[in-house]
Amino acid sequence: RKEVEQDPGPFNVPEGATVAFNCTYSNSASQSFFWYRQDCRKEPKLLMSVYSSGNEDGRFTAQLNRASQYISLLIRDSKLSDSATYLCVVNNFGNEKLTFGTGTRLTIIP
Amino acid sequence: EPEVTQTPSHQVTQMGQEVILRCVPISNHLYFYWYRQILGQKVEFLVSFYNNEISEKSEIFDDQFSVERPDGSNFTLKIRSTKLEDSAMYFCASNARKNEQFFGPGTRLTVL
Numbered sequence: 001r002k003e004v005e006q007d008p009g010p011f012n013v014p015e016g017a018t019v020a021f022n023c024t025y026s027n028s029a030s031q032s033f034f035w036y037r038q039d040c041r042k043e044p045k046l047l048m049s050v051y052s053s054g055n056e057d058g059r060f061t062a063q064l065n066r067a068s069q070y071i072s073l074l075i076r077d078s079k080l081s082d083s084a085t086y087l088c089v090v091n092n093f094g095n096e097k098l099t100f101g102t103g104t105r106l107t108i109i110p
Numbered sequence: 111e112p113e114v115t116q117t118p119s120h121q122v123t124q125m126g127q128e129v130i131l132r133c134v135p136i137s138n139h140l141y142f143y144w145y146r147q148i149l150g151q152k153v154e155f156l157v158s159f160y161n162n163e164i165s166e167k168s169e170i171f172d173d174q175f176s177v178e179r180p181d182g183s184n185f186t187l188k189i190r191s192t193k194l195e196d197s198a199m200y201f202c203a204s205n206a207r208k209n210e211q212f213f214g215p216g217t218r219l220t221v222l
Binding site for chain 2: 034038041042043044045046049087096097098099100101102103
């Protein structure tokens with residue numbers, strides 16, 4: 001089983017729509033969770049950390065379900081600039097490295 | 111806003127040659143990392159560095175790889191004898207605490 005698993009997509013959604021991505025992780029000892037976005041041939045950029053209680057940042061909402069080892073990202077009122085690859089990232093307990101999923105490709109259609 | 115910088119942006123080399131990739135982490139950060147991303151694949155961890163020593167390395171980081179912090183600002187990745195399969199984007203990252211890591215723009219390494 002992959003350490004971090006994501007649906008690779010692509011997701012093609014119209015501008016203004018709501019889109020949701022899911023991610024599962026295999027290591028129950030994982031402690032920190034993030035969503036990064038990556039534009040084509042660019043570096044990953046932190047979008048948001050994911051907290052146990054769930055958290056929101058503008059149009060973006062992240063949820064964590066530790067029992068199911070599942071993380072989600074919801075994007076409301078999607079913009080053309082949201083087109084990117086969204087990376088689910090996990091950091092294991094006592095371990096500094098980040099473990100990345102393969103990413104979910106999102107394209108917002110005008 | 112402070113950022114991680116990397117040079118060069120693109121390095122082309124012949125198989126068997128040595129390359130050094132350079133990074134300048136954010137100035138008050140203490141933890142430094144190298145990751146790589148082969149075209150079309152996921153980002154993979156190579157090595158982490160703290161307090162002037164390697165704190166963790168992956169299976170990818172074999173004897174051909176080394177890291178160094180030669181002065182107070184630079185953090186380098188050396189590949190001693192490059193192979194075709196070393197062709198990838200190499201990202202440097204740093205953080206001040208053991209969570210949010212910030213990535214540099216990457217060096218695209220092409221091994222011919």
